[in-house]
Amino acid sequence: MEKSRKEFRRMLEEMEQLALPDQTIYPEDLEELGLTPVEHVVTRTRKQARLEDHAKRFRSLRS
Numbered sequence: 001m002e003k004s005r006k007e008f009r010r011m012l013e014e015m016e017q018l019a020l021p022d023q024t025i026y027p028e029d030l031e032e033l034g035l036t037p038v039e040h041v042v043t044r045t046r047k048q049a050r051l052e053d054h055a056k057r058f059r060s061l062r063s
Contacts, residue, residue, distance in 0.1 A: 030036065044052070
């Protein structure tokens with residue numbers, strides 16, 4: 001029994017160390033800080049643009 005408790009404790013401590021922090025943004029927190037949610041447009045990177053353009057060209061060649 002004592003051995004299983006120690007093993008469980010060790011596993012729990014390991015899980016706690018590996019757990020990622022909660023990065024959820026709650027609207028109430030933003031209001032409390034005086035911030036308002038902002039909508040934004042995500043633009044593609046140059047690499048994404050090249051890959052998408054390459055894929056379009058490849059599809060047009062196959063048609």
